[in-house]
Amino acid sequence: VVFQKVLSLLEEEFPDVCRIVTAVYPSAEDDVITSPYNTVLAMQELTEHADCVLPVENQSLLDILNKIDAMSYGTKLGPGVKRNNCVTSGGSRLSGAQKPFDAMNNIVANLLLNITSSTRFEGSLNMDLNEIAMNLVPFPRLHYLVPSLTPLYSLADVSIPTKRLDQMFSDAFSKDHQLIRANLKHSLFLASALMVRGDVHMSDLRRNIERLRSSLPFVSWNQEGWKTGLCSVPPVGHSHSMLALSNNTCVKATFMELRDSFTKLYKKKAHLHHYLHVDGMEQSIFSEALSSLTGLIEDYHHLDVSKSRLQRDTPRLRIATGSSS
Amino acid sequence: MSVVTIQLGQCGNQVGQELFDIICNDAEQSQRKTYSTSCSARFFRPTSKGDLVARAVLVDMEPKVINQSMNKAVKSGRWRYGEDSHFSQKQGSGNNWANGYCVLGPRHKDAVEELVRQEVERCDALAGFIPVMSVAGGTGSGVGTYVTQCLRDIYPTSFILNHLTWPYGTGEVIVQNYNSVLTLAHLYQLSDAMLVHENDTVHKICSQLLNIKQISFSDINMVIAHQLGGVLQPALTPDSYGVYSRNPLGELVSALACHPEYKLLSVSTVPQMPSSSIAFSTFSWPALLKHLRQMLISNTRMEVGIDWQVRPPPISERTRSLTQGGFNTSLANLLILRGKDVYSAETGGFEDPAIYTPWLRSEEAFSLWKSPVSFDKYEKFATLVSNSQALLRPLDDMVRKAWNMFASRAYIHQYIKYNISEEDFLDSFTSLEQVISSYGQLQC
Numbered sequence: 001v002v003f004q005k006v007l008s009l010l011e012e013e014f015p016d017v018c019r020i021v022t023a024v025y026p027s028a029e030d031d032v033i034t035s036p037y038n039t040v041l042a043m044q045e046l047t048e049h050a051d052c053v054l055p056v057e058n059q060s061l062l063d064i065l066n067k068i069d070a071m072s073y074g075t076k077l078g079p080g081v082k083r084n085n086c087v088t089s090g091g092s093r094l095s096g097a098q099k100p101f102d103a104m105n106n107i108v109a110n111l112l113l114n115i116t117s118s119t120r121f122e123g124s125l126n127m128d129l130n131e132i133a134m135n136l137v138p139f140p141r142l143h144y145l146v147p148s149l150t151p152l153y154s155l156a157d158v159s160i161p162t163k164r165l166d167q168m169f170s171d172a173f174s175k176d177h178q179l180i181r182a183n184l185k186h187s188l189f190l191a192s193a194l195m196v197r198g199d200v201h202m203s204d205l206r207r208n209i210e211r212l213r214s215s216l217p218f219v220s221w222n223q224e225g226w227k228t229g230l231c232s233v234p235p236v237g238h239s240h241s242m243l244a245l246s247n248n249t250c251v252k253a254t255f256m257e258l259r260d261s262f263t264k265l266y267k268k269k270a271h272l273h274h275y276l277h278v279d280g281m282e283q284s285i286f287s288e289a290l291s292s293l294t295g296l297i298e299d300y301h302h303l304d305v306s307k308s309r310l311q312r313d314t315p316r317l318r319i320a321t322g323s324s325s
Numbered sequence: 326m327s328v329v330t331i332q333l334g335q336c337g338n339q340v341g342q343e344l345f346d347i348i349c350n351d352a353e354q355s356q357r358k359t360y361s362t363s364c365s366a367r368f369f370r371p372t373s374k375g376d377l378v379a380r381a382v383l384v385d386m387e388p389k390v391i392n393q394s395m396n397k398a399v400k401s402g403r404w405r406y407g408e409d410s411h412f413s414q415k416q417g418s419g420n421n422w423a424n425g426y427c428v429l430g431p432r433h434k435d436a437v438e439e440l441v442r443q444e445v446e447r448c449d450a451l452a453g454f455i456p457v458m459s460v461a462g463g464t465g466s467g468v469g470t471y472v473t474q475c476l477r478d479i480y481p482t483s484f485i486l487n488h489l490t491w492p493y494g495t496g497e498v499i500v501q502n503y504n505s506v507l508t509l510a511h512l513y514q515l516s517d518a519m520l521v522h523e524n525d526t527v528h529k530i531c532s533q534l535l536n537i538k539q540i541s542f543s544d545i546n547m548v549i550a551h552q553l554g555g556v557l558q559p560a561l562t563p564d565s566y567g568v569y570s571r572n573p574l575g576e577l578v579s580a581l582a583c584h585p586e587y588k589l590l591s592v593s594t595v596p597q598m599p600s601s602s603i604a605f606s607t608f609s610w611p612a613l614l615k616h617l618r619q620m621l622i623s624n625t626r627m628e629v630g631i632d633w634q635v636r637p638p639p640i641s642e643r644t645r646s647l648t649q650g651g652f653n654t655s656l657a658n659l660l661i662l663r664g665k666d667v668y669s670a671e672t673g674g675f676e677d678p679a680i681y682t683p684w685l686r687s688e689e690a691f692s693l694w695k696s697p698v699s700f701d702k703y704e705k706f707a708t709l710v711s712n713s714q715a716l717l718r719p720l721d722d723m724v725r726k727a728w729n730m731f732a733s734r735a736y737i738h739q740y741i742k743y744n745i746s747e748e749d750f751l752d753s754f755t756s757l758e759q760v761i762s763s764y765g766q767l768q769c
Contacts (some may be wrong), residue, residue: 018419122389124542125497126335130419131463135499138735191499203532203540209495224726226496227420230542292438313725314732319758 006050016124020052020128021107025180025254027059034271036062036261037286043258045287047296051133052143054111054245055254057180061104066153067176076215094223110235111147111179114243117197117231124202127229129197135227136191136247142299147244148178151238158188165200165240169208172244173216182250188307189218190247197241198234205230219303220311252300259293326452326571327556328367329444329550330381331472333458334465335390336490338383339542339659341457342394344557345369345379347615349404351558351700360698363559363569369404370447377404380442380448383411384472386418386429386464410444412436418463422504423743425467426511430475433468438475445480453484453517453574455557460503461492466508470515477515484574487516488553491523491613494722500736507745509720510753513760517574518582520556520590520710522549523719526626533629551701552592555708560661560694569693581657581691581712583685586763589713593620594708595628608705610662610670613676617709618674624653624715637679639769641761654768655681655713657690664699682767717764724757 010019025047026035046053118126137143150171172186172194173176196205209226218225235241263270266286275281332341336683345368352364369377379398383391391411398405412433418425438703445451456473458465469487474486489508494499512519531537537544559569562576570576582588595613598606616628623635637649663671678687700706728737731750740750 004649122393124339126387126389126417128387128417130417130421131498134419134463134736134739137739140738153427163374201539201541202545203528204495206495206528213495214661221730221735222499224495225479225499227499228497259658311729316725316728317754317756317758 007045011049018051018133019049020054020129020133021046021050022056022111023041024056024108025055025057025258027057027062031302034265034274036258036265037275039258040262040293041220041285041289043255043296044292047141047143047292050143052137052145054145054147055180055251056108056111056147057254059103060179060181061107062100063181064107064152064176064179065100065103070169072155082307106186107149107179111149111243113235114149114195114197114241115245116232117195117235121231121233123197123231123233125228125230127193127227127231130231132193132245136193136245138222138247139299141296142190142247142303144251145247146178146180146182146184146251148172148174148184148244148246150177150242150244152177165204166208166211168240168242169194169212172242173212173246180251182248182254184246184248184250187217187248187250188251188304189222189225190249190303191222191225191227191231192216193245194249195229195231195243195245197231197243198239199247200230200240202230217307219306249300249304252297252304255293255297255300259290259297262290262293326367326450326573327370327448328452328574329381329448329454330368330392331441331456331476332381332383333456333469333472333642334385334462336459336462337457337465337469338385338390338394340488340490340546340549340553340647341381341542342397343543343546345381345398345404345747346401347547347550347554347701348558349401350556353403355698357698360559361570361697366449367452367559367573368557378407379404379410380444381410382437382444384413384437384440384468386414386416386463386468388415388423407444411442412440418467420461420463420498420504421739421743422463422467422470422500422507423740423745425463425469425666426471426507427467427744429464430468430471431652433469434475435470438479441476442479443742444480444767450571451480451483452487452572454480455486455488455574457488459490460505460508461490461498462493462504465490466504470508470511473512473515484517484578485515486574486578487512487519489519489521490722491521491719492550493524493528494719495756497524498571500739502723502730503736503740503750505723505748506727506753506757509715509760510756513588513756516588517578518588518590518712520553520592521714521716522592523721530597530627534627535599552594552708554712555594555661555663555700555706558590558663558696558700559698560663560696562694563692569696573666573741575754576692576694577659577710580659580705581710583657583689587656587712589712589716589720589760589764589765591711591713592708593617593626593711594706596703596706597628600702603702608703610666610705613705613707614670614672614674617707618680621655621658621675621711621713621715622653622680623651624713626715637677651713652768655690655711656685656767657681657692657712659692659694659709659710661694661696661710663696663703663708665697665704667695667697667705670695683769714764714767717761720757720764721761724754724761728754 332338352361395406458469460466531540562570623632625631681690
């Protein structure tokens with residue numbers, strides 16, 4: 001709730017400054033019982049007052065950590081993969097029921113580092129924060145961007161041949177590298193941004209976009225909807241890396257799950273009194289938040305439905321031509 | 326007479342720096358004193374210490390690129406930018422044309438105008454302005470258009486030749502087609518002519534002619550700067566009476582942009598090859614000019630993959646189709662020959678009325694400039710600046726994509742936020758459809 005206040009204050013005081021929010025969404029088996037209430041209430045603020053939201057799910061972060069652990073402790077990649085890699089260097093491997101929050105937060109920190117890399121370092125094609133909001137948000141409320149990061153581990157210090165580089169691009173659109181559980185490839189892309197860092201040439205970027213385009217369904221009015229950035233400086237320990245931010249209708253599924261969890265509690269008015277005791281909280285706030293979420297789901301659904309429709313070019317303006325010669 | 330260059334946004338500042346580098350290099354390598362003196366005076370000003378300072382103003386809404394360009398210049402050891410000739414902010418334009426044109430341009434108008442004024446006052450005589458910018462982003466396109474408007478207001482009789490870089494067709498910036506449409510529609514009213522490079526075309530030159538395997542923006546920018554050098558370096562013109570032209574921009578504009586509906590110029594140069602191959606090649610004017618002419622009429626902007634089947638259609642069979650059998654009709658052409666034996670080069674092929682629109686006589690449509698000084702390492706070098714249908718298809722694609730996006734009103738709220746309305750968009754679309762229609766009927 002404090003965060004929500006801060007967000008509206010920021011909007012009031014600095015209306016021209018871009019507000020990009022990384023929001024952690026609870027997993028299904030979250031510890032906090034009332035997390036669906038908190039999340040839906042927060043979502044209304046995010047939908048109304050944030051320019052962009054990068055949703056992150058704890059479960060996805062955990063899955064990523066497990067994958068890294070499997071790779072570094074398993075025999076799959078052998079000595080090529082360093083044990084101490086930068087993504088998880090913040091935390092130690094914990095056993096037992098305790099979640100490795102440090103390591104999970106580290107992944108989100110890396111996300112933020114990548115988004116701001118163009119602001120901090122030079123490159124041949126800079127991509128600033130306000131450009132992200134501009135290019136990835138075609139309609140004001142549809143500003144939930146699926147983040148995915150690659151690589152997730154550092155390789156031994158060898159010069160990486162082109163094949164590996166292309167793999168980085170493919171990985172960015174694979175479920176294993178996304179920070180929320182959703183299926184990008186089976187839903188509709190509204191727009192996508194690729195922030196590439198390190199020793200990558202623009203021709204590599206173009207070649208890979210050409211290669212991936214056919215397998216990624218884009219909305220009809222944005223068939224070439226790619227925003228690209230090239231930053232010369234890679235993250236520590238890597239020769240190159242990439243962040244993909246996708247505005248994709250797959251978030252609809254996440255929001256529908258959230259709505260269902262919310263409704264389960266709300267129908268029975270479970271735990272509601274805790275909230276209504278607080279000064280300024282009324283039941284209408286809950287119903288407004290729910291209808292905001294429903295509206296958002298409908299907006300994404302509307303676009304989804306257009307996916308199967310064959311779109312032809314919109315008829316162009318006709319100009320009256322005077323007779324010539 | 327001196328040219329003041331205004332570098333706008335990331336692209337403008339990167340291209341501009343390469344351009345000055347090439348020009349300075351060319352001036353120094355030349356053994357002819359009159360040529361290098363003319364070149365230095367045109368683009369540089371001497372300082373009390375004797376070093377060369379570019380006659381340029383650098384503008385961007387974030388500082389990193391300007392810093393990079395200024396440092397690179399200093400590192401060259403041969404020229405630099407003026408220490409105070411730059412203006413930058415911290416936040417960037419966010420790829421938003423409306424932000425650039427309606428907010429940032431006006432906000433910083435005084436500061437930029439002051440820098441330009443200082444540069445102009447340092448010229449003995451002003452030949453005109455070259456704003457260098459991209460059309461896809463927010464600063465080059467939006468602020469660049471606004472600055473061009475200011476230049477037009479303050480210096481109404483000066484020539485303004487905008488150099489524009491058009492983005493790759495498949496994505497650099499998602500809203501690039503909106504930004505491009507708004508820029509081109511506005512510049513059409515403000516600019517005397519627009520010299521255009523398309524990233525797609527330059528990319529092909531890099532891969533197919535220069536054999537560059539991993540192409541970076543710095544490769545692209547160098548090719549653009551090289552071709553621009555071929556256009557802008559001193560040359561003897563019909564009006565210059567045996568000395569290097571003192572009015573290059575004016576002469577270029579009057580040679581090529583005689584009608585307000587037709588202001589889009591493209592550039593082709595021959596030969597074009599990796600520098601390592603130049604020493605092993607021999608060049609003859611007949612071969613170079615034959616290739617260049619066919620490149621023009623078949624609209625191949627490079628010396629590979631030329632379609633030799635394309636021929637000018639007989640005048641009786643000219644129709645109104647968008648591109649008739651792949652044949653590119655010209656309104657006007659300017660051919661600039663540099664190097665050995667320029668005076669004996671036979672250019673009759675470019676005077677053929679069949680390649681021009683019928684309502685302009687070929688004597689008026691074709692202009693020839695020469696310089697006996699070789700350019701770069703090329704013993705013979707030809708530059709063709711064309712006002713033709715060459716940019717018609719890319720322009721049409723740009724407008725088509727922007728229009729499809731506009732039909733769904735996607736991203737429009739981002740522009741409305743900064744005071745560009747749907748009406749403004751419609752006006753720009755209308756202007757460009759008019760331009761497309763005019764160029765489309767050039768062969769009639």
